[in-house]
Amino acid sequence: MTFSARGLLALTWLEIKIFLREPLGVIGSVFVPVFLFGVLSRMFGGRLTQTPEGYRGIVGPDLAVFAALLIGISAVLSLVTIIAIYRESGILKRLRATPLRPLTILSAHVLVKLVFTAITLLLTLLLGRRYFAVDIPIPWVAFTAATAVSTLSILSLGFVLASVAPTARFAQPIGTIVLYPMVGISGLFVPVHEMPAVLRLIAHLTPATYAVSLMRGAWHHDSLLSHTGDLIGLAVIAAVGTLLAIKWFRWE
Amino acid sequence: MPAGSVIQVSGLTKRYPTVTALSNVSVEVHDGEIFGLIGPNGAGKTTAMECIEGLRVPDAGHISVLGLDPIRDVCALQRRIGVQLQEAQLQKRIKVREALSLWSAVYRTTADGSQLLEQLGIAAKSNDWFMTLSGGQKQRLFIALALIHDPELVFLDELTTGLDPQARRAIWDLVRGIQDRGKTVFLTTHLMEEAERLCDRVAIIDHGRIVDVDSPEGLVRRHCPERTIVIETADPRATELLGRVTGIDAATREEKAVVLRARSVDVMTGVFRCLADQQIPVTDFRTFVPTLEDVFLKLTGHSVRE
Numbered sequence: 001m002t003f004s005a006r007g008l009l010a011l012t013w014l015e016i017k018i019f020l021r022e023p024l025g026v027i028g029s030v031f032v033p034v035f036l037f038g039v040l041s042r043m044f045g046g047r048l049t050q051t052p053e054g055y056r057g058i059v060g061p062d063l064a065v066f067a068a069l070l071i072g073i074s075a076v077l078s079l080v081t082i083i084a085i086y087r088e089s090g091i092l093k094r095l096r097a098t099p100l101r102p103l104t105i106l107s108a109h110v111l112v113k114l115v116f117t118a119i120t121l122l123l124t125l126l127l128g129r130r131y132f133a134v135d136i137p138i139p140w141v142a143f144t145a146a147t148a149v150s151t152l153s154i155l156s157l158g159f160v161l162a163s164v165a166p167t168a169r170f171a172q173p174i175g176t177i178v179l180y181p182m183v184g185i186s187g188l189f190v191p192v193h194e195m196p197a198v199l200r201l202i203a204h205l206t207p208a209t210y211a212v213s214l215m216r217g218a219w220h221h222d223s224l225l226s227h228t229g230d231l232i233g234l235a236v237i238a239a240v241g242t243l244l245a246i247k248w249f250r251w252e
Numbered sequence: 253m254p255a256g257s258v259i260q261v262s263g264l265t266k267r268y269p270t271v272t273a274l275s276n277v278s279v280e281v282h283d284g285e286i287f288g289l290i291g292p293n294g295a296g297k298t299t300a301m302e303c304i305e306g307l308r309v310p311d312a313g314h315i316s317v318l319g320l321d322p323i324r325d326v327c328a329l330q331r332r333i334g335v336q337l338q339e340a341q342l343q344k345r346i347k348v349r350e351a352l353s354l355w356s357a358v359y360r361t362t363a364d365g366s367q368l369l370e371q372l373g374i375a376a377k378s379n380d381w382f383m384t385l386s387g388g389q390k391q392r393l394f395i396a397l398a399l400i401h402d403p404e405l406v407f408l409d410e411l412t413t414g415l416d417p418q419a420r421r422a423i424w425d426l427v428r429g430i431q432d433r434g435k436t437v438f439l440t441t442h443l444m445e446e447a448e449r450l451c452d453r454v455a456i457i458d459h460g461r462i463v464d465v466d467s468p469e470g471l472v473r474r475h476c477p478e479r480t481i482v483i484e485t486a487d488p489r490a491t492e493l494l495g496r497v498t499g500i501d502a503a504t505r506e507e508k509a510v511v512l513r514a515r516s517v518d519v520m521t522g523v524f525r526c527l528a529d530q531q532i533p534v535t536d537f538r539t540f541v542p543t544l545e546d547v548f549l550k551l552t553g554h555s556v557r558e
Contacts, residue, residue, distance in 0.1 A: 006357055006358075006360075007357060007358045010353075010354050010357035010358065011354060011358075014346065014350055014354055015343075017350070018343050018345045018346055021345040021381075022345060086343075089341040090337065090339060090340045090341045091340075091341055091342060091343060093307070093337060093340065094337055094340040094341070094342065096307065097305060097307055097330065097335040097337060098330055098335075098355065098358050098359070099327055099330045099331050099358055099359060100358050101327070
């Protein structure tokens with residue numbers, strides 16, 4: 001056990017260093033989101049603090065949920081792309097021909113993404129405290145837990161995409177086409193029960209819908225356990241996704 | 253498993269949806285030898301090697317490597333074998349020494365990576381990114397990664413493909429060095445010259461079947477015993493006189509030379525005696541010995557390049 005933990009740590013640390021050497025990766029996944037958030041906050045920040053009721057009612061919870069969801073999806077998307085590139089260039093296969101086990105190799109990549117997602121969220125949070133000096137109680141633990149559960153569920157979908165994408169060139173567009181529209185019908189903009197029957201059905205098959213409901217609830221200080229339906233939905237999707245990914249995953 | 257045998261394969265069969273990659277392949281590799289699986293691209297060399305390494309699951313057959321089952325005991329096996337894969341890559345921006353230290357961490361070894369780089373002639377590159385290395389340097393790094401945990405058995409798949417002749421020769425010396433350290437080497441190649449120069453024994457594989465197994469010299473002796481002897485001489489009697497030597501099948505004049513064909517090397521003494529006894533003046537003397545390339549052509553009916 002300690003042995004595979006050592007391999008996991010070594011690989012994770014190495015992948016973090018390698019990621020930092022790729023300028024576009026860091027700019028795209030950390031700098032741009034934080035920079036945009038900073039610019040937008042400067043423009044609108046003052047106005048929002050003057051209307052705390054509106055902020056609470058409309059922008060507040062959904063903005064947080066929207067941001068968390070987008071950051072989660074973009075992390076999954078970049079994971080899908082990296083896996084596809086590593087597979088195509090034979091890196092996955094070379095790593096597999098060592099005592100490193102498949103689960104360790106994939107876990108290292110998930111950990112790297114989590115580290116950079118956490119850094120992005122933390123920087124955004126620090127900026128947010130500066131521009132939105134509204135003192136509202138935020139249920140950090142519950143919201144973080146809800147975000148983590150949601151991301152894991154979306155991640156399993158990501159691994160299915162990484163398994164079926166024929167080449168690295170296709171991985172990114174396929175991921176984008178599948179993952180982002182999911183947000184559109186997640187109930188974030190239009191309540192799910194007001195959608196046409198077909199969209200409603202699709203919405204109930206995608207993790208974003210349950211993720212939005214769960215994260216919203218967490219933001220409103222609901223007990224996570226009162227969202228059993230959402231948790232079950234996310235768990236079922238994660239289980240099915242993981243099974244399909246195990247069945248379809250290709251190392252080369 | 254008999255003593256002295258490190259790999260035993262019997263009845264190995266692997267089918268893909270459209271093609272049978274291996275059918276009923278059986279080979280045995282002995283302790284301390286350089287064993288080559290040789291054949292054209294697409295013959296099934298890599299598939300066979302990857303089944304033995306535990307990277308592919310065969311459809312039928314039995315494989316034993318160092319007494320282990322490659323599928324069931326894959327973890328234990330990976331710790332004892334060193335692997336170089338065909339056309340493998342690493343992360344573009346991984347440094348040479350980072351790759352070595354990752355492999356050291358994974359294999360739980362304390363082998364001296366920098367000494368290995370020194371021996372392989374890429375010590376100066378240890379801080380360079382993988383993407384900046386030349387083809388030969390990449391292959392040297394992959395050899396280092398295959399050796400970092402001091403494995404008993406090393407697999408090399410098309411090690412010198414794509415390298416220039418100079419780099420190729422340098423790599424051959426390195427492979428002999430692996431054997432000198434007491435390790436067994438299992439390699440694949442479609443270069444007959446490489447097999448002839450490196451391997452103690454080779455198995456010829458074609459369309460997923462093993463055609464024959466022997467030392468390169470043994471294969472040539474058994475399948476292509478013909479010798480061609482070219483003797484440059486102006487003497488008009490030469491063709492007839494040499495044609496009478498025991499064992500010579502044919503003697504023909506081609507411009508300045510007499511060309512003799514024989515089926516064994518035993519004719520040489522007779523040829524020299526004839527030249528001396530008859531006082532035939534000779535300006536040049538050459539013999540042509542068939543190579544593995546000729547053996548391959550004879551056994552499979554096609555050239556290894558087709």
